[in-house]
Amino acid sequence: MFKSLAKHADLGLLIGRLGVGVIFIVFGWHKLSGGQASWTHYGHAMASLGINFMPNIWGLLAALSEFAGGILVIVGFLFRPAATLIALTMLVAFVSTFREHPHNFVQYSRSIEMFCIMIVFVFVGPGKYSFEGA
Numbered sequence: 001m002f003k004s005l006a007k008h009a010d011l012g013l014l015i016g017r018l019g020v021g022v023i024f025i026v027f028g029w030h031k032l033s034g035g036q037a038s039w040t041h042y043g044h045a046m047a048s049l050g051i052n053f054m055p056n057i058w059g060l061l062a063a064l065s066e067f068a069g070g071i072l073v074i075v076g077f078l079f080r081p082a083a084t085l086i087a088l089t090m091l092v093a094f095v096s097t098f099r100e101h102p103h104n105f106v107q108y109s110r111s112i113e114m115f116c117i118m119i120v121f122v123f124v125g126p127g128k129y130s131f132e133g134a
Contacts, residue, residue: 009127010127010128010129010133011129012127013124013126013127013129014127014129014130016117016121017073017074017076017121017126017127017130018074020070020073020114020117020121021070021071021073021074022070022074023070023114024066024067024069024070024073024086024114025066025067025070025071025074026070027066028063028064028065028066028067028068028069028070029067031059031062031063031066031067032060032063032064032067036056038059038063039055039056039057039058039059039060039063040055040056040059041055041059042055042058042059042062042063043055043056043057043058043059043060043061043062044059045058045059045062045092045093045095045096046058046092046096047096048092048095048096048099049092049095062089062092062093065085065086065088065089066086066089068082069082069083069085069086069089070086073086073121073126075130075131076126076127076129076130076131076132076133077130077131077132079121079125079126079130079132080121080122080125083118083119083121083122084118084122086114086118087115087118087119087122090111090112090114090115090118091111091115093108093111094108094111094112094115097111
């Protein structure tokens with residue numbers, strides 16, 4: 001039964017791109033619409049990597065990575081670069097949250113999940129139902 005699904009792998013990728021892309025658009029928009037205060041708050045996550053300058057710029061880049069990256073993931077255009085930027089954003093989110101709450105897996109599990117999904121997307125590509133696959 002499940003072997004017959006392999007011929008629909010591109011449809012599965014499209015559904016995955018739509019779902020994950022919408023999640024990132026929503027979270028990215030939330031960060032973008034929060035303005036400078038929000039950008040600075042999220043940009044402070046870079047301190048977990050020893051980068052302490054311009055947190056507002058880092059936060060804005062994270063918000064743009066999620067929002068614009070989510071759109072690009074959905075349409076399948078510049079797919080791998082977008083997935084890579086989102087993966088890096090999720091990696092920073094994981095490291096930052098893990099350092100604050102090392103014994104609370106629930107706090108940092110979402111960033112690990114999304115990081116893994118983006119890595120899969122980088123390797124697999126957008127599939128044929130995309131601007132790159134057309």
